[in-house]
Amino acid sequence: MxxxxxxxxxxxxxxxxxxxxxxxxxxxxxxxxxxxxxxxxxxxxxxxxxxxxxxxxxxxxxxxxxxxxxxxxxxxxxxxxxxxxxxxxxxxxxxxxxxxxxxxxxxxxxxxxxxxxxxxxxxxxxxxxxxxxxxxxxxxxxxxxxxxxxxxxxxxxxxxxxxxxxxxxxxxxxxxxxxxxxxxxxxxxxxxxxxxxxxxxxxxxxxxxxxxxxxxxxxxxxxxxxxxxxxxxxxxxxxxxxxxxxxxxxxxxxxEEGLEDVYERHDRVAKHCRQRADSMGLQVYPSSESLASPTVTALAVDGQATALQRRLRDEHDIVVATGLGDRSDDILRIGHMGYNARLEWVDRTMDALEDVL
Missing domain, CATH: 3.40.640.10 (Type I PLP-dependent aspartate aminotransferase-like (Major domain))
Structure with missing residues (x-):
């Protein structure tokens, strides 16, 4: 909708x-x-x-x-x-x-x-x-x-x-x-x-x-x-x-949702996203998962980010982001912030990512 x-x-x-x-x-x-x-x-x-x-x-x-x-x-x-x-x-x-x-x-x-x-x-x-x-x-x-x-x-x-x-x-x-x-x-x-x-x-x-x-x-x-x-x-x-x-x-x-509930939703969705990534053999870009933000997951995909981004859009109608600067092709970023912090949308994204991988 x-x-x-x-x-x-x-x-x-x-x-x-x-x-x-x-x-x-x-x-x-x-x-x-x-x-x-x-x-x-x-x-x-x-x-x-x-x-x-x-x-x-x-x-x-x-x-x-x-x-x-x-x-x-x-x-x-x-x-x-x-x-x-x-x-x-x-x-x-x-x-x-x-x-x-x-x-x-x-x-x-x-x-x-x-x-x-x-x-x-x-x-x-x-x-x-x-x-x-x-x-x-x-x-x-x-x-x-x-x-x-x-x-x-x-x-x-x-x-x-x-x-x-x-x-x-x-x-x-x-x-x-x-x-x-x-x-x-x-x-x-x-x-x-x-x-x-x-x-x-x-x-x-x-x-x-x-x-x-x-x-x-x-x-x-x-x-x-x-x-x-x-x-x-x-x-x-x-x-x-x-x-x-x-x-x-x-x-x-x-x-209306309540700030504590909003924060808990972001934490829950972020952890789920990273668990899905781990099951595919992908690691977060920061050196430790404890550093990973609850609003965005950055995955280390050396030299593949642009191609993965293009295939997700072309084959699954999903838009994600790459890294920036000289790391633009080494990081794939999935935003799960605000209204996008929803388990069903993260699962749809990760299902698609698993397919193109």
């Missing part, structure tokens, strides 16, 4: 959008620039997101999740700012590009792509450096790795370093230690299973203090105007009201 074109899309985002969310998005939209009702709706939506994002001020920006990563750096970094980019994957390393783009000095540390974050290397850098900001990724989607953030966040707090966490592929699918993070970054199209197009940020008072001191060189990617949008009734640009309606409905679905 959900796949009206007959194609099952088991990618690590964008995920399948439930019918209720699609119907809500089709409702008549406000003109957010002139109708005061929109401000009330936006305020209610940000409050509704707090159980997932924590109690920091929540801002919803019009733009895909990468906007949040850039906006955090644009708002916290100025020329000469020392930033520690804690990375064991593509997106963690990519934060350094944004830092340099806005004139900051990036130091990358943390480990290789198949291993957990190297806490010892982070602590060494904190001892010898003078960092104001640190960035990291909770779920490294390209490798299917879920990082244990709490020890790293504790180390950053000890040195009074502002923390920025890309939790785009984990929020709403697995617990995130939001109470320990200064800037939490998420998006609409992953575990929330709303259409792509919105970035959601939760921002601590400590982060706001720095944001207000930094002279950002961007307008669209600046977080500063979003602190007072509700009380001012003014938004930096015409907001994506239809996308916000969809996110509101998707959040309702999440809260």
């Amino acid at each position: 959900e796949h009206t074109d007959g194609i099952l899309r088991m990618t690590p985002g964008p995920t399948t959008v439930p019918e209720r969310v699609r119907e809500r998005m089709a409702e008549p939209a406000w003109n957010p620039d002139v109708e005061s009702e929109f401000v009330d709706f936006y305020a209610a939506l940000t409050a509704k997101l707090e159980p997932v994002y924590g109690d920091g001020d929540i801002a919803i920006l019009g733009g895909e999740g990468i906007l949040g990563l850039e906006a955090a750096i644009a708002s916290l970094v100025e020329p000469g700012t020392e930033v520690l980019c804690i990375a064991n994957g593509l997106y963690g390393e990519g934060f350094a590009d944004f830092v340099e783009m806005y004139g900051g000095e990036a130091t990358v540390c943390g480990g290789n792509w198949r291993e957990p974050i190297d806490l010892a290397s982070v602590e060494r850098e904190l001892e010898i450096g003078a960092y104001d900001v640190a960035t990291m990724v909770h779920c490294e989607t390209p490798t299917g790795t879920l990082n244990d953030l709490e020890p790293v966040l504790e180390a950053l707090a000890a040195y009074d370093v502002i923390s920025v966490v890309d939790a785009v592929s984990s929020l709403g699918g697995t617990p995130v230690p939001t109470e320990m993070i200064d800037v939490v970054l998420g998006a609409s199209q992953k575990c929330f299973s709303a259409p792509p197009g919105l970035t959601v940020c939760a921002i601590s008072d400590r982060a706001w203090e720095r944001i207000e001191r930094v002279e950002t060189r961007s307008f669209y990617a600046s977080l500063e105007p979003w602190r007072t949008v509700i009380e001012d009734g003014w938004f930096p640009y015409t907001h994506l009201s239809s996308n916000l309606l969809a996110l509101d409905e998707a959040t309702d679905l999440l809260l």
Whole structure:
């Protein structure tokens, strides 16, 4: 019923959008620039997101999740700012590009792509450096790795370093230690299973203090105007009201199921997916299954990913993802996040994978 074109899309985002969310998005939209009702709706939506994002001020920006990563750096970094980019994957390393783009000095540390974050290397850098900001990724989607953030966040707090966490592929699918993070970054199209197009940020008072001191060189990617949008009734640009309606409905679905039940469903489906993979002789890409994310399974298929992806689409009408960067043909990724975290859809995918293998 959900796949009206007959194609099952088991990618690590964008995920399948439930019918209720699609119907809500089709409702008549406000003109957010002139109708005061929109401000009330936006305020209610940000409050509704707090159980997932924590109690920091929540801002919803019009733009895909990468906007949040850039906006955090644009708002916290100025020329000469020392930033520690804690990375064991593509997106963690990519934060350094944004830092340099806005004139900051990036130091990358943390480990290789198949291993957990190297806490010892982070602590060494904190001892010898003078960092104001640190960035990291909770779920490294390209490798299917879920990082244990709490020890790293504790180390950053000890040195009074502002923390920025890309939790785009984990929020709403697995617990995130939001109470320990200064800037939490998420998006609409992953575990929330709303259409792509919105970035959601939760921002601590400590982060706001720095944001207000930094002279950002961007307008669209600046977080500063979003602190007072509700009380001012003014938004930096015409907001994506239809996308916000969809996110509101998707959040309702999440809260109706209950967060603990949602997290348990993701864990159960992920374990089932990996058990099916193991029965075919396939291994997860991270060095240990304990590192594997409950929202995406990355399988090591040296040199076969592109061919397997093509055959799954051509022969079984199933879309999965390959790896990214120089590992694009070595990793096959199956997304089971949000609405896609369903046993029957994972079984259909793994049955097809077994056939093409």
